[in-house]
Amino acid sequence: MRDFLRRRAESKAGHGPTGLSLLPWLLMGLGALSHLISGEAANPWVGGLGLLTFNTLYIWVVMRAFVPAARDTALTWWLLGTLLALTFALAIVYGREWLLLFPLDGLTVGAVVRGGRMLRLTAFPLVAGVAVVTIWRDGWDSFGIVYGTFISTMVTAAILALSETVQELRATREELARTAVEKERLRFSRDLHDLLGHTLSVIVVKAEAARRLAPRDLDAALAQVGDIETVGRQALTEIREAVTGYRETSLATELDRARDVLTSAGIEPVVRQSGPPLEPRTAALLSWVVRESATNAVRHSGATRCEIEVGGSAERVRLTVTDDGRGTGSGTPGSGLLGLRERVAAAGGTLEAGPGPRGGFRVTAELPVEEAGAADGVLGRAAEANDC
Known part of the structure; x- marks a missing residue:
């Protein structure tokens, strides 16, 4: 070198x-x-x-x-x-x-x-x-x-x-300057993929729900339309945060969003969470996994049930998202899961995605809790490297 x-x-x-x-x-x-x-x-x-x-x-x-x-x-x-x-x-x-x-x-x-x-x-x-x-x-x-x-x-x-x-x-x-720029571009493209992919999927699901409900329950349809407006406003805020490089996500918020979008898509959500409190950046990285997995379940799986389980010990945390659908369709993880795999690997963890033991599709992410700070540079802080 x-x-x-x-x-x-x-x-x-x-x-x-x-x-x-x-x-x-x-x-x-x-x-x-x-x-x-x-x-x-x-x-x-x-x-x-x-x-x-x-x-x-x-x-x-x-x-x-x-x-x-x-x-x-x-x-x-x-x-x-x-x-x-x-x-x-x-x-x-x-x-x-x-x-x-x-x-x-x-x-x-x-x-x-x-x-x-x-x-x-x-x-x-x-x-x-x-x-x-x-x-x-x-x-x-x-x-x-x-x-x-x-x-x-x-x-x-x-x-x-x-x-x-x-x-x-x-x-x-x-x-180093060229590398920092490349990392920032990669961060930006990943954030936009994750943000827009999830947001557009939610909008489509809620628009379909509003269309189905409108003939027989106008109030419920209007509630779905209101949700679409809320999701759109939230997406604008998140995109601005992604552009500035200071976006942090909350695991609890993402779990609530996953319940909502899965329910709107006709998929029964089952969420289990146990273990000690997570370090903020570990929770933020897992929230990206929840968002991408829930989006894939809505868009590709055709599932009727989706289980999200978060657990672990003081040393490691494990997130598992399993649905009973037909998987990603191609059998090969898409660019979103590939990007998440790189993020998790950079934080010292592993991410596996593939058919579940009883059919369907399973995404499993494991992170070492003591190395959670390593996720900082992978969660949208690459812009700070330009100042170094």
Whole structure:
């Protein structure tokens, strides 16, 4: 994952350091060029060819050091080793101004290695070798070149490693922001599915009841119409809460709603509740299961009886919704149950849905009470992650 973020950050960052930022340092080689032009150097053609080869290798290594896919390859290390060997050969033969090529070697080592144990294994032998050659060729007066080589190696490695870390952090922040947005979209789509699916089912059931009752009992039909208005207003409130991400549901309220919608659909509701009081977020998560299960029973099951049982202990709570109908129709849980399964799993629980032991359809949800707080992020709080 770290390598992926590094490659992503470096491929997108147009404002970070590049290989071009190290090319101006080649001006330090003008001293060696001046030594050749002055005619003081022995075998000037050999020295000129060596200097040209040095510049070529330096540019090649530096440019590859800023390409993540090429930096750690064998070719880059072979080129770096060749560059170092050539520099030592030229410094030993010519000395003087040619010793200024050593700090350039430090730049290439820092750009390629950048940190860790490998930097120590590379930098310290390099500095030690530079010290031996420099003091042997030019005495202690050139010790500044040794120091310059050490500083150029360490500072380059530190700056580039810090830049790489900053780019990784930027890429990580962008990835977290994108993940938060995706979670919020998922939360919103799930809430709308659960809210609208249930609400529209209730409206349809009560509208059918009002149509059946109107010819023979106008008051009862008007009561159903009033219920439709109430459900519609409640749905508007819940949708607003879902949009803001602060919707919490009550298990007791959802059980009452389930009784009402099941009764209106001609399904006998049987509700049993036992065990210790539930933590609010556990109850809220179970209320989603009750709502989805009751909606599925009304829309798909064709059942005449639906049992809802809530029970458990101080450690675990169990909700079972069983009807005597024909199931979901396809035999495969729909998107609502699949979404609920993910929510329950995120809270540390399990949700199973399928045919009951005596026919019909059964939904069973179990949650660990002590981990109920984990349901917070799954119950519509993903919007808060955008502020992190």
